[in-house]
């Protein structure tokens with residue numbers, strides 16, 4: 584460690600902490616990986632600049648597939664205390680009730696979920712609060728220097744810094760934008776109470792391609808009704824400015840089919856807005872370091888595949904790759920490449936990117952091919968709606984017939 588004493592320079596050597604795995608970034612990917620590795624007896628350092636994860640607008644619900652991944656890591660009980668479970672989702676398409684889905688979903692506030700996961704870290708894996716100011720990586724040992732001068736030496740460095748760029752840049756790894764300003768996610772609380780809301784949960788899709796609305800999802804979160812809306816706009820669009828200025832009016836116009844049951848879309852919080860880019864990574868095949876979660880690639884929140892992708896990275900690393908890598912000496916790029924080439928990981932990332940692109944094109948594209956696809960999908964949906972109405976009518980007539 585280098586420090587100043589008067590005009591004289593003094594050098595104090597900090598004793599480095601030696602670990603199997605150093606994880607930079609204690610978000611969803613970093614914290615769950617640290618827990619799994621710690622429970623498996625690995626020596627782990629987990630580093631983040633903040634003890635408490637601030638309450639930012641990110642993923643706010645997951646389904647049973649993702650819960651199964653938490654279960655595999657032994658974290659399902661931890662997260663069950665932090666989520667609001669619900670089912671019976673009314674799905675509206677083409678302005679009408681299309682289906683009632685009984686599958687369970689789980690709502691949460693991202694910051695509270697991450698803080699709950701951090702609180703449940705095994706005692707042998709404390710969270711080191713600090714900023715990484717120096718990184719050097721190599722085929723045998725990785726060296727991190729934190730802003731307080733402490734040094735961590737690890738066999739493997741895991742970068743799980745999400746959207747954070749500092750560590751990626753320090754290592755010289757580039758983010759590639761596949762689709763800039765791909766979509767806009769908006770989150771807000773509704774004023775309607777859970778008792779007064781006509782639905783336990785509702786998903787309502789946009790009606791016209793020109794609206795550029797994927798869908799709104801309204802669900803219980805704690806004692807509030809929360810809304811997530813996904814649109815294909817940019818922050819700078821006039822539409823977005825108008826929405827911020829009078830969200831209630833625009834929501835009532837866009838989705839009149841559900842407005843009365845949602846308290847006419849009176850809002851109880853400001854609208855949080857996040858622009859999302861689709862990104863991948865270049866130059867990541869290096870000695871000693873692996874990139875995971877959003878630090879490796881980002882997909883669109885509309886199809887809700889982000890958390891699943893992150894958890895697949897964590898599961899494959901903890902259950903397959905890291906145990907193998909630590910068995911033999913060295914941590915060269917070819918060893919680490921087995922993770923990037925892992926068919927489970929590759930399939931998960933590719934599917935995430937594919938559905939992100941498809942969801943936008945099927946909602947907004949105006950070319951002949953996409954109009955034809957929309958027409959075909961909407962015809963099939965109309966048939967489902969008619970079938971449901973006919974069945975409903977039949978059921979209502981039944982007592983009379985008997």
Ligand SMILES: Cc1cc2nc3c(=O)[nH]c(=O)nc-3n(C[C@H](O)[C@H](O)[C@H](O)COP(=O)(O)OP(=O)(O)OC[C@H]3O[C@@H](n4cnc5c(N)ncnc54)[C@H](O)[C@@H]3O)c2cc1C
Pocket residue numbers: 607608609610611612613630631632633636640641642643644645713714715743744745746747748749750768857859875876877878884887888889890891893
């Ligand atoms: C608005 C929005 C809505 C979303 N909705 C959904 C959804 O409905 N369903 C879904 O599945 N996914 C959704 N996602 C995606 C999902 O939230 C992410 O894929 C996931 O949270 C990424 O987790 P992560 O661990 O990679 O990153 P994060 O959880 O962001 O963790 C990154 C961590 O790194 C730390 N860090 C940053 N820089 C440094 C540094 N220099 N040194 C040390 N630490 C650092 C940060 O403090 C943070 O703790 C959404 C994303 C957004 C933006």
